[in-house]
Amino acid sequence: MTRTWNFLLAVLLFVISIHAQTPAQKVPGIPRMPDGKPNFTGLWQALGTAYWDIRDHSAMNGPFYQLGATGAMPAGQGIVEGGEIPYRPEAAAKQKENFKNRLTLDPEVKCFMPGVPRGAYMPFPFQIIQSQRDIAIAYEYATANRVINMGKPKEAAVDTWMGTSNGRWQGDTLVVDVTGLNGQSWFDRSGNFMSENVHIVENYSFADADHINYEATIEDNTIFTRPWKISLPLYRRKEKNAQLNEFKCVEFAEELIYGHLRKR
Amino acid sequence: MTRGLVISIFCLSLLVAASAAAQAPALRTPDGKPDLQGTWSFATVTPMERPANLAGKEFFTEQEAAAYEKDVVERNNKDRRDGSAESDVSRAYNDFWWDSGTKVVKTRRTSLVVDPKDGKIPPMLPAARERQQERQSLNRDHEFDGPENRPLPERCLVLQGAGPPVTPTAYNNNVQIVQGQGYVALLIEMGHEVRVIPTDGRPHLPSTVRLWKGDSRGRWEGDTLVVETTNFSNKNSFRGSSENMKLIERFRRLDADTLMYQFTVEDPETWARPWTVEIPVTKSQGRLFEYACHEGNYGMAGALAGARAEDKSAHQAQKGSQ
Numbered sequence: 001m002t003r004t005w006n007f008l009l010a011v012l013l014f015v016i017s018i019h020a021q022t023p024a025q026k027v028p029g030i031p032r033m034p035d036g037k038p039n040f041t042g043l044w045q046a047l048g049t050a051y052w053d054i055r056d057h058s059a060m061n062g063p064f065y066q067l068g069a070t071g072a073m074p075a076g077q078g079i080v081e082g083g084e085i086p087y088r089p090e091a092a093a094k095q096k097e098n099f100k101n102r103l104t105l106d107p108e109v110k111c112f113m114p115g116v117p118r119g120a121y122m123p124f125p126f127q128i129i130q131s132q133r134d135i136a137i138a139y140e141y142a143t144a145n146r147v148i149n150m151g152k153p154k155e156a157a158v159d160t161w162m163g164t165s166n167g168r169w170q171g172d173t174l175v176v177d178v179t180g181l182n183g184q185s186w187f188d189r190s191g192n193f194m195s196e197n198v199h200i201v202e203n204y205s206f207a208d209a210d211h212i213n214y215e216a217t218i219e220d221n222t223i224f225t226r227p228w229k230i231s232l233p234l235y236r237r238k239e240k241n242a243q244l245n246e247f248k249c250v251e252f253a254e255e256l257i258y259g260h261l262r263k264r
Numbered sequence: 265m266t267r268g269l270v271i272s273i274f275c276l277s278l279l280v281a282a283s284a285a286a287q288a289p290a291l292r293t294p295d296g297k298p299d300l301q302g303t304w305s306f307a308t309v310t311p312m313e314r315p316a317n318l319a320g321k322e323f324f325t326e327q328e329a330a331a332y333e334k335d336v337v338e339r340n341n342k343d344r345r346d347g348s349a350e351s352d353v354s355r356a357y358n359d360f361w362w363d364s365g366t367k368v369v370k371t372r373r374t375s376l377v378v379d380p381k382d383g384k385i386p387p388m389l390p391a392a393r394e395r396q397q398e399r400q401s402l403n404r405d406h407e408f409d410g411p412e413n414r415p416l417p418e419r420c421l422v423l424q425g426a427g428p429p430v431t432p433t434a435y436n437n438n439v440q441i442v443q444g445q446g447y448v449a450l451l452i453e454m455g456h457e458v459r460v461i462p463t464d465g466r467p468h469l470p471s472t473v474r475l476w477k478g479d480s481r482g483r484w485e486g487d488t489l490v491v492e493t494t495n496f497s498n499k500n501s502f503r504g505s506s507e508n509m510k511l512i513e514r515f516r517r518l519d520a521d522t523l524m525y526q527f528t529v530e531d532p533e534t535w536a537r538p539w540t541v542e543i544p545v546t547k548s549q550g551r552l553f554e555y556a557c558h559e560g561n562y563g564m565a566g567a568l569a570g571a572r573a574e575d576k577s578a579h580q581a582q583k584g585s586q
Contacts, residue, residue, distance in 0.1 A: 039445060107559075112556075113559060133301065136444075136458075138449060157553070161556055241466045243460070243462065244460045245473070246476060246477065250421050251412075251419070254411040258410070261572055263571070
């Protein structure tokens with residue numbers, strides 16, 4: 001009896017798996033779930049300098065001379081497709097203000113949650129845990145985390161730092177629709193910003209077993225004149241026993257935030 | 265006779281197949297592991313330790329449980345305005361904001377502590393008590409000097425109940441479990457904590473790496489997920505524990521709506537013997553909400569600013585009296 005059930009189940013799974021993927025979309029040699037979907041479970045991290053500035057940028061001095069070379073910003077090629085962020089004029093001015101006041105305004109300096117998409121390319125790893133249903137992402141920085149709902153899409157109940165994520169599969173690509181972002185996150189340390197009207201669509205797809213092509217399309221009529229896109233590779237952390245560590249940064253930001261209220 | 269037997273066997277196998285179809289797929293992940301996934305509520309009115317008036321009584325009867333629930337819910341009601349000014353202030357958050365549960369645990373135990381039998385956490389060793397008192401005395405009269413002097417929950421570093429171990433608390437009692445290949449993730453609503461637990465048999469981190477939430481390793485023992493956590497930071501403490509505490513948590517799915525959560529605390533520097541807590545937690549239909557504690561921590565700034573204002577007026581009063 002059980003054997004019959006198992007056989008029928010196997011046939012069913014096989015039919016589903018060949019149905020779900022046309023040969024053209026199928027990337028060979030990547031980890032897959034029992035149902036044939038790509039399996040992104042693992043520890044991932046971006047390289048590069050997008051966390052300083054998502055646009056093309058030259059090397060420049062950092063805000064504290066005491067840190068010398070360790071505090072300086074390295075040059076880097078941007079991750080913005082086409083190179084330009086299509087700011088509305090008043091938003092472009094605000095970005096410059098943000099940059100000038102980044103030591104007090106950048107949410108990262110204060111150990112605030114990174115939001116989407118910034119969490120994906122900070123100089124910290126993040127862990128994907130993919131189940132047969134939902135997908136969890138845990139970011140090392142600030143213990144930020146989010147769950148991508150793969151079931152019936154859920155509307156954002158309230159605006160949050162990490163937003164409300166609804167995922168779906170397009171062939172081998174995981175497409176995540178992110179709404180309900182509170183608009184207080186920045187894109188980088190250079191003051192590139194968004195508003196609470198932002199809508200982000202992320203694409204995760206394997207380039208090969210150890211690389212994810214990550215893309216995010218950003219739409220926010222109040223700040224930008226048109227939707228725009230970032231794209232970068234994510235690298236699987238390959239060190240032996242590499243694991244997500246803990247960076248509870250509140251204690252490192254307390255002097256900055258509350259120092260003026262300290263007893264003298 | 266033979267025909268009857270055949271029919272019976274046929275009916276029996278139908279039953280077996282039907283019950284297997286009804287339960288097994290829902291309670292197993294595709295790789296055959298027990299499916300612990302979903303959002304679980306730890307809210308309960310059952311106390312951690314057995315109250316003195318229930319000494320010797322391990323379980324409530326149904327009526328006793330109902331009476332106990334009614335009593336606790338009434339006592340906890342923050343909308344009451346029948347006390348002193350101080351108790352009014354302590355009820356400043358309306359009842360709406362609290363979610364400390366209205367029911368005792370399903371087992372109707374009178375305490376969450378199940379070992380020792382008396383339902384009490386063993387007494388702390390004298391050296392551990394001294395350690396705790398020393399820590400407290402360092403902060404005495406300096407409670408509002410700076411952010412580091414405030415308790416960890418006020419600093420949004422480690423929130424009550426977030427653990428490890430997870431314990432019932434006044435709100436944000438939900439934990440979502442997501443299982444992936446080689447990992448179990450616990451997403452803890454309290455303080456947006458998250459624990460990524462490897463189940464692939466790798467060793468613990470070197471003992472020089474200490475974490476606020478310790479370093480967890482999981483393994484399957486039959487249908488139970490057993491998680492061992494070590495490498496705790498000495499900046500954190502669970503009910504007086506030392507940084508060398510070894511915590512063993514057990515997660516076992518009882519049925520569609522119940523997950524049995526047990527933990528055993530082993531810390532010979534603090535307690536002469538290990539002790540164990542058992543909490544049957546229930547499936548929650550709601551979703552987890554993001555608790556951006558630090559991002560909205562106006563309380564810290566307010567408390568410190570208030571203390572500085574007091575310093576100033578005390579200083580002025582002193583000057584005036586001279």
